[in-house]
Amino acid sequence: MKIAVVDDFQKDRDQLALDVEEYLKEQSLPGEVYGYPGGEELLEALDRGEGYDTVFLDIYMNGMDGMSAARQLRQRGSACRIVFVTSSDSFAVEGYKVQAFRYLVKPYDRGELYEILDGLLEEKRRARPYLEIREDRISKKVYFDEIEMAEQEGHYTLLYLTNGENMRARMTVRELAQKLKEPRFLECYRNLLVNLDCVERVEEGKSGWEAFCMRGGRQALIQRSRRGQVKQYFTDYMFKKAEE
Secondary structure, three states: OEEEEEOOOHHHHHHHHHHHHHHHHHOOOOOEEEEEOOHHHHHHHHHOOOOOOEEEEEOOOOOOOHHHHHHHHHHOOOOOEEEEEEOOOOOHHHHHHOOEEEEEEOOOOHHHHHHHHHHHHHHHHHHOOEEEEEEOOEEEEEEHHHEEEEEEEOOEEEEEEOOOOEEEEOOOHHHHHHHHOOOOEEEEEOOEEEEHHHEEEEEEOHHHOEEEEEOOOOEEEEOHHHHHHHHHHHHHHHHHHHHO
């Protein structure tokens, strides 16, 4: 996550930035927090090509106030989530016009801030869902659409990603499937999960076996006893996707 904190009062700006950084650390989330003393500086950064997932904007500032800065963000095409930081929530109507996400009313406690950050994180996941996978004690974010297929490897699940990389997660394929819970993911063989969006074709192999041929060049065998069911699910999924 890339987050900007805009406040002309340095003490408040630094404290909010520290609280946000602490949240990211507690959640084991990669992220960067940038501070700006005013709306003008934020917009200058935007003009230089900087982009942010979320902007915390103080409404009452010298120079360009937060509401004016928010309007400029929207006029320039920024789709960032805006959280207004203010001593009053009386700007609700104006905030609605610039699609403000929430208000953080000063003085806030950490619980109120964390509730807003939880909501921001959940919205981001819904927009492009992802998993937090721990590998070698390091937490990594893996988007659903980056997972081509997954198979059991002892006590671990080996994830094959669309960029050609592999990851090992300490969970079973069934546990992974429970976390994914999307129609595009199908267990075509025991402990073998495929992303149907990554299937190029179904191919019949030797001895009557059939397999999904994946875009990355891998093959995923289709369980013989469930062959009809699996192929019908794949056909229905592709038909529905074409209709959409």
